[in-house]
Amino acid sequence: MLYGLKIATRYLTANKAQTGLLITGVAVGVFVFIFMSALIGGLAVFLVQRTVGDIAHVTMEAPSRDASALLPENSGLLIVRQRDTTQLELLRTADAFIPLIEATPGVSAVSPQIVGNGFLVRGQATAPVGVTGVQPDKVSAIANIGRNIRAGSTDLNSSNVLLGTSLAEDLGLRVGQVVRLRSANGLELPLVVGGLFELGLDALDSRSAFVSLSVARTLFDAPQGISRLEIKLDDLNQAENYARQLAADTGLEAKPWTEGNAQLLDGLRAQANSGNLIKGFALITIVIGVASALLLSTYRRRPEIGIMRAMGATQGFVIFVFVTQGTMIGLLGGLIGAGLGYAALSPFPLPEVAPQGGLPIDVRQGAYDLAITLTTIGAILASILPARAAARVDPVSVIGQ
């Protein structure tokens, strides 16, 4: 079918202005498609980064344990069991799992923690806090404390504590000052404020305190085991798959971050759907543009098509010529649009480092391959109708014209 390709190419190059306009139209459609992909994708990265970037992607805990019943189930009495929220459920075998989880491809960090509730006491002032005991070398493994430290340092030892800036402000604390941390178990330790952080999330900045794992063991009377394992992944979108896999491998409860962020996910889905709708319209515009231009071309070339048929061109050959034109328009327009899109979007900083108020465009998410493929397929589909119309041209009706 080399000859059909030659005819198609000649038809396209014979009217350079019309072909140029047509390819430009397709390229603009592809550019819109790529821009929307990069914008919607970038916005999703930006939102996820800002909202769940400092939380665990998968959290593993011991299965919930209810208090044991004093009477048998068939005693004929209605038994009400109140769960003791102050009693820690501990993972006593976590040490065995940690190396296994750390070695899992796609897992970027594992942080064993002891967590509990307590109060910070300074003089007459008291503030409730969520206490997190972490290994000193993993203080920034989940929430990036190191990047968000505002005063002091992230070094944790057996006598200091890291606090959020809001909490420190409420209690009038500065780095180097002493504060008493009292656990819900009633145990109390004096600790030096080693650093102040500001993660931008009020829940963390005004109500959390980080201590070393050894301090947490003392405060919560947990000489062995841990409360939970927090895990960070390379790709947070895979959290549900990893949670399922880790739960199956360890027999522990594993919760992906998506479980507690349904509204965010709904928002991202709605945003993605809006983007897909706009991309769909861009594609429809391309298809209509190519189809109408080729229909016009078919009409204009009716005498030539008739003469080709009279000279022995089959209907299949005529269809091939016009579908090839559509394919070339789609492919060229797609490549040019994708190239322009990449060139135009490249200067934008990635969403992870985008400045406040800037457009969170992610050049990596331009869906270039998809845009070129869909455009080419769309152009091929758009050319089928004109090609069939061309193949049906009756040589007799046009030769006499």
Added chain:
Amino acid sequence: MSTLVEVRDLVKTYGEGDTATPVLKGLNLTLDTGELAALLGPSGSGKSTLLTILGTLMKPTSGQHLMLDQDLTSADDRELTEFRNRHIGFVFQFHHLLPDFTALENVIFPTAVKAGRETAAARARGRELLDRVGLGNRMEYLATQLSGGQKQRVAIARALMNQPELVLADEPTGNLDRESATQVMDLIGEINRQEETSFLISTHDERIAEICRRQIRVLDGSVG
């Protein structure tokens, strides 16, 4: 001379029912190999319809159409297209060249469309034919850059490209000045003599008809 084309009781009716218009009414005709025949008749007599059916561009309503002992009446579109490409050449009044192609590309079209590519052999034959029709120095000219007479000579070269047994010419000189018309008819006569290609030329011009060795008159849908 052997029989090249034979049509028996050929009927062609346009439309149906009350609007049915019979054009060919049981026409019979035989053409032999190497004939140079003129097809004469007034407008509306059915000349063009007969030429179109003989060229396999249209099917008769009834009757039989044979060429090279092959019954073309029942052939499908693909079979007719391939047959036409191989055995029949066309020369039209308005030449009908492909305007975006050169003279040489127009000439080799029938061979290239069959082979799926332009072979070296096809290009050599195309050059030879253009030389023969006196356009060896216009091979790379676009069709739109040629004069009316030159276009018609390119059309004749194209009609001969696949060495067909039959060339159908519909008023080939109707759109040319006297000098160009004479040149075209001389060329047709020469090719007919040298290659024994049969020509059936539809014309209103009695002078053209006199050049042909046989005159076929169509009157009211049948051969008179």
